[in-house]
Amino acid sequence: MQTARQRSPISPIRDGVLAGVVVFLVSCLGVWLTYERAAEAQFRAVQGELLQLGRTAATLVDPDIHEQLRDTSQTGSAAHLGALEPLVAFHKATQHVIYLYTARRTGDTIQFVLGTDYLYRVSGDELPADPIGTVYAGQDPFFRQAFDRATEQVADHVVQERHRSYVSAYVPLRDASGRFYGVLGIDMVADDFEDRMRGVRLAAQLSGLAVTVLAIIAGFVAYRFRRAQARAWQKEAEHAEQLRHALARAQEFALLAEQHATEAERANRSKSEFLAMMSHELRTPMHGVLATTSLLQEKHKDAANQRLLGLIERSGNSLLRIINELLDLAQMEAGVTRFHVQPVAVRPVIQDVVDLQRASAQAKGVALALDIAAEVPEQLATDGERLRQVLTNLIGNAIKFTERGQVTVQVRVHEDRGLRVDVGDTGIGIPLDAHDRLFRSFSQVDASSRRRFGGTGLGLAISQKLVTLAGGEIGFDSAEGEGSTFWFTWGSAPES
Template identity: 30%
Template sequence: MSPKKLHPTTPPNVAPLLLLWAHWPAWLVGMMAMLAFALPMSVIIRSMHENAREVMENSLRQGLLSYARALAGVVDPDQHSQFTRREQETSPEYLQQLVALDTLKRALDVKGMVKYVYTCVLHDGEVRLVLDTTPEGDADGDGQDDKAHILDPYPEASHTLRRTLEKGVPAVDSIPYTDRWGTFLSAYAPVFNSAREVVACLGVDVELTDFNAQLASLHTAELLHFVGAFSLSLLAGIFMYIYHLRLRVAVGDLTTAEMAAQASSRAKSDFLATMSHELRTPMNAVLGMIQLLQKANLKPVEHEYLKTAYEVGDRLMTMINDILDFSQIDVGTIALVRDRVDLPALLEDVTASVRDEARLRKLDLTAHIAPGCPTLFWGDNTRLRQLLRHVVGNAVKFTDSGYVRITAKVVLPGEIQFKIEDTGVGIGKENQEALFDAFYQSDSSIRRRHGGTGLGLAISKRLCDAMKGRIWFESEVGRGTTFHIALPGEPVMEPPQGEAKAPEGAGSRSVLLATDDDLVQLLVAGVARKMELPIHSVTTASDLPASVEAEDARYVMVDASILDAPTVEWVREQRKKIRKNSVQYCLLNATAGDTRNEAFHHVLTSPLKPSTIRETLTHPV
């Protein structure tokens, strides 16, 4: 069955996104914003107005060329060829041609832009004027007759006009042309005879005053558009200036809040570390003393009292461990260690932790390793043991009869899957989605019947996520629950190499304890005396090197609360040396995942129990 989709157990750690430009000066951001608006808009406006000017000029040229072609069509080429003397200007034929041209000019030039309409010929290689619709007189006040007469020379004729006469191609001057009548933009169209020979060229001059007025209007509009674009850009710059000022304040607040959150997290971590020591150490001593008292010659009723006290204390210690572990995971202070995991030893330890309760409930508690499953693999031994203890402990707790079975097998390469089956009460569908939530219990009666904080499965889920694994379950009310835990498990290809050991039994077996905690000293000393082992104590880790030599200690136990970096390095150096009588180094009250643990032969985490201390002191030297 595929893993169930579960609600996330921890909120994502979303850090504030600090913009790279958040610390730039506000005026610089405002200026850049204004330029970012102004430059593209200026380019667009300029391009639009250049296009508009080009359209106006092309429209004017095309209109002039159309006028010239139309007017050239009313010129009689045969009669025009006869006009060679000024005296002919009074002839009916000449006047008829002028009237025809003037009439069509007035019809075509609705806006009155056309100033002159005339014809020219090539005479002895020179351009000479023939027809001119301009009235006689000096209207422009230049002292000359405005009207051109038959075969008057036209030395100022443009190259465009001459080319039209020579090649018979209609054309428009590319730029305004200036002669004695003024500055004009002119268009020219050829006049052909019946043999398709160019006999004349008709010219149309338009005065640029109106056109320049239109261009001036266009320039004014362009200027207004630039002013509008600059105003909008200025507003954008002011807006970004104000926005950036507020952003800098917001970023400052976020930075302050982040620093406060980090300080709070550090304070919480420090608090948890302190509470871990201050709560667990006294409870360790209390439980240890109770275990020592149970071995004394007491009355049966006194043994019952001690048994009850130990069970209540052990339950309280479990609750303390759950709350502290959950808090450490929640603030992200948990660390994982990659070490060798002995699968048979792991399953034995997990089943041993619940064997007494399973026996009381008359449950069939079994652990099985499927064929092909590696018995030695890489993983975090401590966290894996903690994870399985929570799940198996829950299975035993909620099973009144039947069995609890643990199976380890390989389903996918490089992955080990643990299957925990029970025949307990089961979990209703309405409660399954929230099963991994913190402090959740599906029934209020569970707390009264079984106790607990509702953190076991929440811790299991978080541990599984931290180890990049998966956890899911199947359950049916009244028939039991099956949990599946899939974790990375790369097999160990080579067996661990043991350190060189001295012959068993060589020398004395004295114990050297380094702790500043009276309760830890009392617990360890009590176990050592029961085993008839000499014990010596120091209160600082720096006293260890000299004391090991002076006391000829074979077991050195160091409380994690006084452990410092130089002592860790000293222990590592001592373990590298080949000694005649090897020394066993043990770390007490260790934190799971602490990198300092690797320096010691034995690591005992809270709660310290006389049985684990005794097991360590019976390890052969």
């Protein structure tokens, strides 16, 4: 009985707050890491596009004329204007480019030669044009490294100015013999990067909101759990005190005291096992939360706790799906998604996806039918998991947006080597004015669809990118109120 009195007091509020804070911090860490990776991938994509523009522009510079332009007095000459003409035309034909220019180095001195701002300026560019031979006095390390190493260089950050922000890249200029004779610089406004990051920030904000709700729920459940333990231990202590004064009076009290001691030990063991499992499973943000939820569901069968734990599980799965989709999208837009091509038994893959979705369809009273043509090959050289991902997205969407009727999956041979899959439904259909934005990231038919059916608006965008990587196409036919048919073709040899 002394053990019960010496046990540290239980604080349900403290433990509930601690559990909520742990869930919040670990989940926020996962969201932050995901955001950082997505931002890095988007910036790398912008760097790659900028270098490609620079390489193209470098081919427009005439090395012979460039070598002739050495004196300030040649500014505005026929040779100067003739050398600028193709660069200016290229500048006008591109979006987001602020300025194209070339420079040479004599000894340790870098001098500007050509600059498109002499003939053409974008809005907001009010600096005077540099005449031929103007000495570069700046300290841009990437510009100087392009001369020192005669290699391509691109800035690793966005330069912020009062009226605009931009990224710079530098491409070496070489003549027909491969001789290095200068550097072409290109500055591009960072609006495209900001546009790409807008969707990433929105997803991060939504994830942050979900994390906050999840942490509050986790803290409340932990509070309830610890409060129940505190009450149980309080009762045990009260009984122990009564038994301590009545040991001499009856054997029944001794047996009851032993029973209470056993119950207290079991409760303490359950607490220890729960806390050990919680800290072990929190090694990764979302899987830890979901594993803890599963453990609590097994221990607490009352309806109130089951309802709250179910909400945690659904919220955690929703957040995990958002993070997975965001990572997929970031990898695809950065061009680092890879296909693992191997012989795949396509019929079992398709059948397995349909079987997994059948329970969702039956729960809504929607029929789900599969029709695989006899000529569909037994095996296909492709990435089976990516094919499964696209099928799951399209069939899942069809079931989600169909209240009654049926969803039909048809599989045929496409161009003697690949597949064509049609997923038709009798659902709500898609308004004509929403067709052009359906495959955009974070886009849905309208705000009411998001509220009614949920989702992030990433499934179709990811599916489109995967189909494209597989050498296929994706499209749909739909009218509002008349159902939809989404189709895609899937090649047998994906492009790397």
